[in-house]
Amino acid sequence: MTVLRVAKITFIGFLAVALQVSVAAQLPIAGAMVDVILIATIAAGLAAGPEAGAGVGFGCGLLIDLLGAGPVGMTALVYTMIGYGVGVSQIGVLRTSRLIPLVSATIAAPVAVFAYAWIGEVLGQHLFAVADVPTVALVVTVSTALLCLPARAAMAWAFAEDDVRQIQGIGRW
Amino acid sequence: MAGPGRSRRRRRFTLIVLILASLTILTINFRSTGPVQAVGRVTGSVFAPVRDAAAWVGHPFANLWDSAFHYSEVKRDNQALQRRVDELEARKVHDQIDQRLYRQLLAQADITYLDGLPSVAAQVTSGPLSNFQESLAIDRGSGDGIKVGMAVVTDQGLVGRVATVAGGRAQVQPITDPNLSFFVKVYARGDKEDPGTTGEAHGMGTGRDIRISDGILSNVRVSKRDPVYTSGVSTSTYPPGIPVGTVSTVAPTTDRTQQRVDVNPYVNFDRLSIVRVVLWEPTP
Numbered sequence: 197m198t199v200l201r202v203a204k205i206t207f208i209g210f211l212a213v214a215l216q217v218s219v220a221a222q223l224p225i226a227g228a229m230v231d232v233i234l235i236a237t238i239a240a241g242l243a244a245g246p247e248a249g250a251g252v253g254f255g256c257g258l259l260i261d262l263l264g265a266g267p268v269g270m271t272a273l274v275y276t277m278i279g280y281g282v283g284v285s286q287i288g289v290l291r292t293s294r295l296i297p298l299v300s301a302t303i304a305a306p307v308a309v310f311a312y313a314w315i316g317e318v319l320g321q322h323l324f325a326v327a328d329v330p331t332v333a334l335v336v337t338v339s340t341a342l343l344c345l346p347a348r349a350a351m352a353w354a355f356a357e358d359d360v361r362q363i364q365g366i367g368r369w
Numbered sequence: 370m371a372g373p374g375r376s377r378r379r380r381r382f383t384l385i386v387l388i389l390a391s392l393t394i395l396t397i398n399f400r401s402t403g404p405v406q407a408v409g410r411v412t413g414s415v416f417a418p419v420r421d422a423a424a425w426v427g428h429p430f431a432n433l434w435d436s437a438f439h440y441s442e443v444k445r446d447n448q449a450l451q452r453r454v455d456e457l458e459a460r461k462v463h464d465q466i467d468q469r470l471y472r473q474l475l476a477q478a479d480i481t482y483l484d485g486l487p488s489v490a491a492q493v494t495s496g497p498l499s500n501f502q503e504s505l506a507i508d509r510g511s512g513d514g515i516k517v518g519m520a521v522v523t524d525q526g527l528v529g530r531v532a533t534v535a536g537g538r539a540q541v542q543p544i545t546d547p548n549l550s551f552f553v554k555v556y557a558r559g560d561k562e563d564p565g566t567t568g569e570a571h572g573m574g575t576g577r578d579i580r581i582s583d584g585i586l587s588n589v590r591v592s593k594r595d596p597v598y599t600s601g602v603s604t605s606t607y608p609p610g611i612p613v614g615t616v617s618t619v620a621p622t623t624d625r626t627q628q629r630v631d632v633n634p635y636v637n638f639d640r641l642s643i644v645r646v647v648l649w650e651p652t653p
Contacts, residue, residue, distance in 0.1 A: 214416075215414070216498060216499065217416065217419065217420050217495070217498050217561055218419060218420060218422075221495060221496060221497065221499075222495070227575075228500055229499070231499065231500065233499070237377040244378075245461050246380050246381055246383075246384070247379075247383045250383060251383070252581070253387075254387045254390065254391065257391075258391075258394070259412065259499060260499060260590075262408060262409045262412040262504045263407075263409075263413060263416055263498055263500065264497070264498045264499065264504055264533035264540065265503075265504035265533050265540035265541075265542055266501065266502050266504070267395060267398055267399065268394055268395070268405050268409060269391045269392070269393075269394035269395035269398055270391075270395060271499070271567050272387075272390075272391040272394065273388060273391035273392065273395065275387055276384070276387045276391060277384075277388070280384045284380075286541050309500070313501065316421075318500060319395070319399075320548075321471070321501075321548055321609050322535060322547035322548055323501045324597055325547040325572075325573055325574045326501055326502075326503055326546065326547060326574055326575070327500050327501050327574070327575075328547075332500045332501075336500070341608075341650075
């Protein structure tokens with residue numbers, strides 16, 4: 197992995213967290229907010245496969261956990277699995293239809309919301325009482341469906357190999 | 370070139386490593402040991418300028434967004450404000466008559482029920498960061514003497530407790546959070562001799578009442594609108610006598626040995642801007 201690639205992935209990850217804490221957190225819709233971290237995780241899985249999805253889900257999830265007051269590691273745990281699952285769902289997909297990633301994202305988003313709430317309950321966090329889970333799932337699903345394609349383009353750019361180095365024949369490290 | 374089998378094994382290995390890492394962090398966090406909290410403090414401090422700048426830039430847009438989705442509330446608020454302006458215009462005449470009285474009133478603007486306990490004012494800088502959080506961020510931290518567990522209040526009553534603290538900021542867990550439980554005392558309304566009945570309360574989510582589900586026995590008389598205060602029992606992290614709310618409903622528990630009491634909090638959590646952190650810790 198080249199330095200530039202690592203820098204681009206880090207930049208996109210920090211941008212996603214910054215957008216979550218600054219924009220999404222301030223603009224709730226019907227009491228629920230757009231989940232930029234989930235969109236980034238799903239987009240990474242769609243653009244670059246299971247390892248990328250799991251990595252972005254873990255990294256960004258951990259960062260947002262550390263910034264909040266909830267249990268640290270829970271978002272990282274759930275989003276690692278979601279990113280991986282979305283990535284696996286794209287393996288063997290030969291057609292380049294835009295509908296396929298859209299369908300994957302639309303399925304993954306509510307699964308992530310309910311999985312998060314359920315794992316929270318298992319860990320004694322009473323998350324079904326904290327939020328109106330069906331409303332959250334609806335808002336997150338619609339916003340993820342709308343934003344997953346541009347987010348996937350951003351992730352494809354971040355995870356793309358360093359073109360200049362490849363052209364010049366400079367090795368990777 | 371790696372074969373499909375090897376690639377699959379590597380993917381699974383990555384997944385297992387990341388899941389184990391998450392579970393390890395979760396375990397360390399639940400045991401409340403130092404490293405996770407220390408990393409959290411550093412992360413909070415690193416992201417603080419981003420949050421502050423975004424809050425400053427985004428404030429007008431957030432207001433606009435709020436207006437668009439809560440038009441009827443904004444209209445109602447406007448009418449209430451207009452009435453308030455009219456009242457203040459009328460009062461202005463009286464205020465000009467006695468400036469000394471005005472100064473006395475200003476001196477009493479401090480929260481009276483704190484009864485001289487030290488406290489520090491803080492501004493609420495942001496609400497929850499994600500859908501399953503209830504926390505609020507304030508712009509004061511350990512540098513101002515704030516510690517985890519301290520009570521956060523307004524002139525109306527109890528807001529919550531300090532959940533995490535960094536150098537110049539802290540996260541507050543509101544009393545509406547179902548994961549926060551605390552001891553309260555229910556007093557009979559109008560009875561100054563009533564010693565009160567102690568129970569354990571917990572939140573039921575944003576916009577909902579809080580519930581006392583343990584401690585109020587079935588033979589205790591509890592009525593609607595009875596006032597509820599923090600109890601100050603030895604295990605409580607809050608000082609006694611902080612107003613919490615009034616009783617909204619009373620119902621027997623399923624085994625009928627106790628009563629389930631719902632309490633309507635005094636504090637309006639939708640309109641929080643300035644709070645006070647009570648610099649009080651229970652004596653060990």
